Every structure is written in structure tokens, then in C-alpha cells.
Amino acid sequence: MTAANKITRPEAGSRKASREMRRQQFIEATIATLARNGYARTTLTEVAQTAGLSHGLIIFHFETKEKLLTETLIYLAREYRDNWTQSLAQAPARPAAQLEALMRADFVDSICNPERLGAWSALWGEIQSRPIYREHGADFDVEYAATVRRLCSELIQEGGYPCDVEAVSRVVRVSLEGLWLELMNTVEPYPVGEALKAMFQLAMAFFPKHFGKHGAITD
Structure with missing residues (x-):
């Protein structure tokens, strides 16, 4: 070694x-x-x-190995939560700026790097059926989903968009998760900036008054 x-x-x-x-x-x-x-x-x-x-x-x-992997999983889950909550805390209070911060948080180097992604990929198939994750990590998932839903709801109200908040917030969440899975497993890796660009295109489709191709519109 x-x-x-x-x-x-x-x-x-x-x-x-x-x-x-x-x-x-x-x-x-x-x-x-x-x-x-x-x-x-x-x-x-x-x-x-x-x-x-x-x-x-x-x-x-x-x-045991199982206890070590459980602690590692909990550590990664907390690290992920700390990352996005800190990003929101530092962003302007406007819902578009908050959603942009949430999207950008997924692709910062500290959590979206080959080592972290590789570890998540190795754990992914194991954790979904483990009671230990549901016990220690489910609250993080619920909190994240509620935050995405809240921001989407605020944007829909502000813009008068003819969108269903449940459907839109679900699409945002699964798109972020899907891009992470792709970055974990793609044969030919692409820059994380391309993943972020895809999220901004998605936001533009749902919230055209609030998002452009580079993120939240500030004017």
C-alpha cells in the first residue's frame, strides 16, 4: 500500500x-x-x-464491520445534511436563491468528489433495506424532502405557476438523487458543473420567472 x-x-x-x-x-x-x-x-x-x-x-x-459501516453511513448522512443546511443559512432568504443554494450544495467538492461518491455507491444498495438507516437517517430524508417542498411551494405561489407542488418537489429531489447516481456510476465521468447545469434547466422549466440557465434570476 x-x-x-x-x-x-x-x-x-x-x-x-x-x-x-x-x-x-x-x-x-x-x-x-x-x-x-x-x-x-x-x-x-x-x-x-x-x-x-x-x-x-x-x-x-x-x-464489527457492520457497526463500523453503520457509523460511516450515519457520518456521511450527517455530513450531507450539514452541507445543505449551511448552504441555505448562507444564502439570501428569497425562495429562488434558497433553491439554487440547495442545488449547488449537492455538487460542492467536499461531498461530491470521487471518494465520497464511491463510498455512497458502495453503501447505496445495502442501506435502503437496513433498519439501522431508517432509524438514524430517515429523519434527515424527511427534513430534506420537506425543505424542497416548502421552497417549491413558495416559488409556485410567487410566480403563479400552474404546477402541482407535490409533483414538482418530487421531480427536483429525484433529479438531484439521479444525477448523484449517474456521477457515481457513469463509465465516462463528466464535470459536476454539467450536473448543476441540468438542474438549472429543470428549474427553468418549472419556474421560468425565477431561474435562468446560470441559476436564480436576481433582477
Whole structure:
């Protein structure tokens, strides 16, 4: 294994690193290993090697592969939620600007990069049927769906658009999810900017008074 495959370790005081720091190292190593090896070939030994830490230490912190992958999934779900909620908080309060921020949030480098996408792809088929995800991640999905619906409803009211809010908000959500799936699995990757352009075209179709090809209209 090359040095590039290892997760960076603290240079000082590594033996006294906090429990949370160690767990974070292992989770980041799991993300990297999932992206590289896929779900079935991700093992505790491989994750420990990627982290540059001992097999015994990963057992101490997570006990089993299933628990480690569950923690990793929850971490990714929270990271995703933190990303879009922070984007909304920083955007202007206008519903068009908020929806643009929500769309752009899906394609920022910190969460939409080959390693993160690879890990999500490896987990995707496993998580949908797992009660553990429904227990810990379902609230995030409900919150996200409600936010998209609210923004679409506000835009429909502002623009007097003859749209059904349930249908439109569902199309927005599944389009964002579909573009992520395509970026995860496409044989010939394309720039994430192209995915964002597709979302703006969709927004233009539903909300032509509010969106142009480059995002929300500010005039």
C-alpha cells in the first residue's frame, strides 16, 4: 500500500489521541476503502491498514464491520445534511436563491468528489433495506424532502405557476438523487458543473420567472 492510500495521522501526541479523533480516522479510512474496494471487499483489516492503525484498535472502537459501516453511513448522512443546511443559512432568504443554494450544495467538492461518491455507491444498495438507516437517517430524508417542498411551494405561489407542488418537489429531489447516481456510476465521468447545469434547466422549466440557465434570476 502506498503512502497516498493512508489517512494522515496526527504528528504529535498520536498515542494520546482522543477517542473521537481515532473514530474519525477510522471512518475516513472506511470511506476511502469503500471507494477503492467496494462493500464486500471492505474489511476491518483493510480499513486499519488504510488508517495506518492497528487491527486491535479498530476492534476496540467498532467491534464489527457492520457497526463500523453503520457509523460511516450515519457520518456521511450527517455530513450531507450539514452541507445543505449551511448552504441555505448562507444564502439570501428569497425562495429562488434558497433553491439554487440547495442545488449547488449537492455538487460542492467536499461531498461530491470521487471518494465520497464511491463510498455512497458502495453503501447505496445495502442501506435502503437496513433498519439501522431508517432509524438514524430517515429523519434527515424527511427534513430534506420537506425543505424542497416548502421552497417549491413558495416559488409556485410567487410566480403563479400552474404546477402541482407535490409533483414538482418530487421531480427536483429525484433529479438531484439521479444525477448523484449517474456521477457515481457513469463509465465516462463528466464535470459536476454539467450536473448543476441540468438542474438549472429543470428549474427553468418549472419556474421560468425565477431561474435562468446560470441559476436564480436576481433582477
